[in-house]
Amino acid sequence: MRIIISGGGTGGHIYPAITLIRAIQEKNSAVEFLYVGTRRGLEADIVPKEGIPFRVVDIRGFKRSLSLANLGRAAAALAGVVKAMELVRSFRPDAAIGTGGYVCGPTLLAASLLGVPTLIQEQNVVPGITNRLLAKFVTRVAVGTPEAAVHFPRDKVVVTGNPIRREVMSASREEALASFHFDPAKKMVLVSGGSQGARSINRAMIGVIAHYVAHPEVQILHVTGRGDYEKTLGEIRAAGIDLAAAGIDLAAAGNIVVRPYLYDMPQALAAADLAVFRAGALGIAELTARGVPAVLVPYPYAAANHQEQNARAMARAEAAQMILDKDLTAERLLSVLAELLHEESRLKRMGENSRALGRPQAAEEIAALVLAMTEGRKA
Numbered sequence: 001m002r003i004i005i006s007g008g009g010t011g012g013h014i015y016p017a018i019t020l021i022r023a024i025q026e027k028n029s030a031v032e033f034l035y036v037g038t039r040r041g042l043e044a045d046i047v048p049k050e051g052i053p054f055r056v057v058d059i060r061g062f063k064r065s066l067s068l069a070n071l072g073r074a075a076a077a078l079a080g081v082v083k084a085m086e087l088v089r090s091f092r093p094d095a096a097i098g099t100g101g102y103v104c105g106p107t108l109l110a111a112s113l114l115g116v117p118t119l120i121q122e123q124n125v126v127p128g129i130t131n132r133l134l135a136k137f138v139t140r141v142a143v144g145t146p147e148a149a150v151h152f153p154r155d156k157v158v159v160t161g162n163p164i165r166r167e168v169m170s171a172s173r174e175e176a177l178a179s180f181h182f183d184p185a186k187k188m189v190l191v192s193g194g195s196q197g198a199r200s201i202n203r204a205m206i207g208v209i210a211h212y213v214a215h216p217e218v219q220i221l222h223v224t225g226r227g228d229y230e231k232t233l234g235e236i237r238a239a240g241i242d243l244a245a246a247g248i249d250l251a252a253a254g255n256i257v258v259r260p261y262l263y264d265m266p267q268a269l270a271a272a273d274l275a276v277f278r279a280g281a282l283g284i285a286e287l288t289a290r291g292v293p294a295v296l297v298p299y300p301y302a303a304a305n306h307q308e309q310n311a312r313a314m315a316r317a318e319a320a321q322m323i324l325d326k327d328l329t330a331e332r333l334l335s336v337l338a339e340l341l342h343e344e345s346r347l348k349r350m351g352e353n354s355r356a357l358g359r360p361q362a363a364e365e366i367a368a369l370v371l372a373m374t375e376g377r378k379a
Helices: 011-027 043-049 068-091 104-113 129-134 173-179 199-212 226-238 265-271 281-290 303-316 330-342 344-357 362-374
Strands: 002-006 032-037 054-056 095-098 118-122 140-143 157-159 187-192 218-223 256-259 274-277 294-296 320-322
Touching (some): 011 032, 011 043, 095 104, 095 362, 104 118, 104 129, 118 362, 140 362, 173 265, 187 265, 199 218, 199 226, 265 281, 281 303
Parallel strands (some): 002 095, 218 256, 274 294
16 A cells, blocks of 8 residues: 655644654554655655655745736646656655645645545644635645534534644653752743744743743743753853753753754753743644643744634633734743632643644544545455
8 A cells, every 4th residue: 555645834734744654653563655756845854854755846825915026936836746746656645645835735636636545634723824725625634623614514523633743642641840940849830942942932932031040939941942941041141040050951950941943842841830932733633632721922924824823723722822923022921821820720720721622643534534545456
């Protein structure tokens, strides 16, 4: 059996695809995979390192205006479909999966036109334009939230949740706290703006860190993103904070730990009592699987403002509080954190509401859908 999978641009599209590959392999170890992405996306680096065969279809998203650039991109999109048709004919897949990003368009369209059973996985509350268009052609649509289901044909859509890494559920809280030298008797706040970091969150955290250096009853793990790490440390120093005294640095001995990047985010999630995150679908899926209450700061420039819609859905369920990026200040963030950390019953209730939204078995459910689509096909 052969399966093509396509998802690109950001980790939010790539890691769910890799998770689905692993879930399908557990059900059928004989399946061959081909990952289709772009040269410019993170997938070109990440996927080959996972040992997954990788091929390229070059395509870029369209600007939201009439322009000469869009004419060139339209021509590239047409060429992308032709290239994808060649890949599908050559690989002869039994199924095709798309997890988001513009590269899914030509890949899933080509597979559909050639009669290959296809599935798209929509992670956000508000679907992107690529998946809305593909929904007319594909066999099945697996959505991460009930709110997203209304945007797709009833006879195709299934609410599965979003696929998360197995390590998210297997990580131990005790081991995680020990690895960061944190005290299990104290609250721990995990702060992350995603793999690239978030300037606005990092900037707001300067004042938060300045406050909690003098209040060691709260522990903070702040992941800045590699590109913003040195700048954030410089701003902490400029705020008059003694890094060594505060335990900020490689030794990570105090109540404040600042890191440029975490290779083991599942471990950090296991240790967290509260999180400050962007509102990407993958991050929210991992938070809810663990039942971690959150303060969500949606990225304001996300396509179709989908991060704000994701955050609002969490806030309606009383699993998170939302602060819009334009309203984010050190004072506002500190006020919200202090309020939640001091209201034990509220924090516990938010955690329970978060866990109720979690779908930790999503990858297994989607894998079963994909394999069911292939039944009856000729080898």
